[in-house]
Amino acid sequence: MRTTWLALILFLALLVVLGSTTPARTQEVDKDRIDRAVNYAVAFLKRNQAGPGFWVHNGGGPEDEYNIGATALVGLALLESDVPRDDRALAGAANLVRGALPRLTLTYTVSLAILFLDRYRGGKDPELVRRLALRLAAAQNQADGGWGYNVPMLSPQAEANWMANLKRLKNAKNIQGNGQQLAPGTNSDNSNTQFAVLALWVARVHDIPVDYCLLLAEWHFRTTQHSNGGWNYGLNLGGPAGDPPTPSMTCSGLLGLAIAYGTKREQAASLRAGGDKLEGGAAKPMPLPRFDIDSDQAVQRAKAFLAGSLRKQRTEIPHFLYFLWSLERVSVTYRWKDYDGIDWYAYGSNILLNDQQR
Template sequence: MPPVARAAVLFAAAAFTAATAGAATPEQIDAAISKGVNALKTRFKEGGGGQGVGGSYGVGPSALAGIALLEANTPATDPTVKAIAAAVRDQSYRESQTYQIALCLLFLDRLEDPADVPVIQMLGARLLVGQNARGGWTYGCVQAVPAADEQRLRAGLKGAELVAGKDASPGTYKLHPMVQEYLTALVNARGPAKAEGGDNSNTQFGILATWACRKYGLPADGALDLIERRFHATQAPDGSWTYGADTVGVAGSPAMTCAGLLGIATAIGRREEKRAKTEAPKGEPPAKTNDPFFNPPPRPDGKAAGPKRPLDVRDQAAVRGFGYLGAALRAGHQDLKKLYSLWSLERVGVLFGVDKIGGVDWYAGGSDYIIAHQAADGAWPGEYGAEVETSFAVLFLCKANLARDLSRRVRGDSGSELRAGAAAPVEAGPAPKGPVVPVNPLPVPIAAPLPPGAAGKVATDLVAAANGAGFAKSLSDARDAKGSDFTTGLAAAVHRLDGDAKKSAREALADRLARMSAATLKGLMASSDPEVRRGAVLAAAMRDDKDHIPDLIERINDEDDRVVRAARAGLRSLTGQDHGPPTDAGPGQRAAAAGAWRAWWARQKR
């Protein structure tokens, strides 16, 4: 086969006009990585370099280079890595920009020094507050950090190592009290979340860092909910995503489609976590959760461990995204001549654990192209400067994985082979009609202002107690206490809690509301707070009062899916009927289901 034809088979000849006749050998790849590492060490030996600390990109390039060096197996004790770590730690206290906050957090996460946990939590607090109402980020994350805040945080967090609680899961930490106080102050100072959509370039870094936040005690569920809604609502008909959130229906680019797939991956990962908790087989050894690449062994007959599941809306979105990427790879899309785009592609390929996308070996072709464009000094030139571009190239060649725990979940999903191998999105069936989620942005739960006065104190005290042994008592006291402040405070705490603590607080809120009068419950079902509406719906079902059936039917058309699911469950409990809607239903499906419930109820009253 002629050299150009072979390159085309590997990775679209138009994208790699300088590709070699054959795929790069492991030795050539290792040599390119080694030269790239040396180039980064030369540029960042003092912690900053080129566009690094003090340059136009601030500390971002330094943190990115540190991640690349660590992924290339450079030890944390290496002088350059130590210099970068010192620069990142120092700048983190004053950092307010999204790219830099996310990269500093990801670098410190990858460094795995327990002494950095309070700083990671501080960065995560800024990141969560900086998310807008449409689930994205833009360049500015939070307001400039006042000097007084910086000094106070330095004094309180420096050297304040945190460890996992006695009953905590591996890799989880209690939120530092000063960070909890700082997070509350940021939320209150910020006010309502911004309505603009931000851009998917900043957002993809925000996604990675938000996922990492979860193991450090930060309440990230609300942010991940909005990320999922954002990318369901903004995918173009051809399966791509574009740079902004305001250009729905416009064809996107490979890099931004990778950002979209990253957001969808977090949704798939969380779904798989829920399945693992509810469907774990009894009497079998647990999965090797400490191994991010562990996959359950096949059955003796060679077949999969269980039946293939039907694709849900998350899988369908991923199939369409991979279909677009496969077509772009085969066509040699201009975007794939950029190292930024190639690193985006690498993140998705490694995250989903696929060797080919649309039949194209993305790593072989990408490695050929990258090695062919390496400069004599080991660096790679480009639009973002040699320091940044070299980090992109090294990360690609190393097959870096910045979300190993997410990758384990996504790779374990039985539909991953279909998603990555699809040459076109038709294998998932037709795309869902209409928006998958409400088009109108929902408020960011963590960004909801803390209620004033006693209610705010109730919420703050519950959040502060969440990781301690006394949380159950604090929760029961709030549940049983008299006064509306405890109702408001409980609902506010739910927005700020995560995991089992959030679940327990929701149950406590529903128990509290179940003691209220029918008229009060009906009023609470129209609350502006979705957690209050959800709690009131569940409380009505718990009371087993059929007079509430019309009220629950109205909540079937609620804008918040959590309330809709609660209303459907309550109606099933009260009536023994089920007229929908399905999980993740769009506005049309919700309206149709509400109509079916009303028609059924009208027949019962004849």
């Protein structure tokens, strides 16, 4: 992921998100100070628009796709802080992102566009989300189950073909990659994969049958986890690459596993609703299988890896702000209050509060 200005946007987005996240605390956190910090962050974002509802990532104008992604990320942060949807900055961001959709070709940007527009419009943009989600599905690497940087354009016929293919694969079993060796430089990475999986999970509510994609991503994460419980950024087909595991990419793996669990529960609930047939044709409800994600050994190892990471100096953690953003997503998803006694919310919020510039 490109850094510099995007790192600052992640900082502010995370600060706003932490301010709107209110889990039960195991340590004291200065809520009033957090509220003030969120207000400062929102004011900063509004002051630093490059135009109405437009934020710059690293130079360039509204035609730069990275700026579209940054704008969508800021829009999400403002929505998390309860900025009204008719706010000029938010409305401008939504118009900019919507207008750019036909030319978006990056996984980060397409994923953030789905997340932002679905949240901004309250699920009232199903056609836009559907088309973007089909492009993300087409971008998934069938060899290793992850995503790289690029997303293809699809013709109307190709969209129809992908929709039919996803419906056919919706209840496929024993999903795994096809094992084909990829050309150099085309392998997936766990950062792009995290964003794609989050976006496709959101797209499901619009009747996009992405179960196959999400379960193939689960296979991707289960086959690339390191023995110490972590995940790294890049991959080699059939196992982890040489770069060491990092906390932020370990959060990516945990999110992928959690979303796969959610997908399987929904599949089981759907089968249960159909049920077996009793005499006379009445439906016999099927028991819903028990899915205990916290007992999953891959999850336990990853959580232990993160607990060890939280005991390190922040300078030892690559892409620290990205890690905090990912840690918040994981902790809320799993409903974890702490990591081996370390309160993640107090840890992250205190660092952000002390780092914030006035």
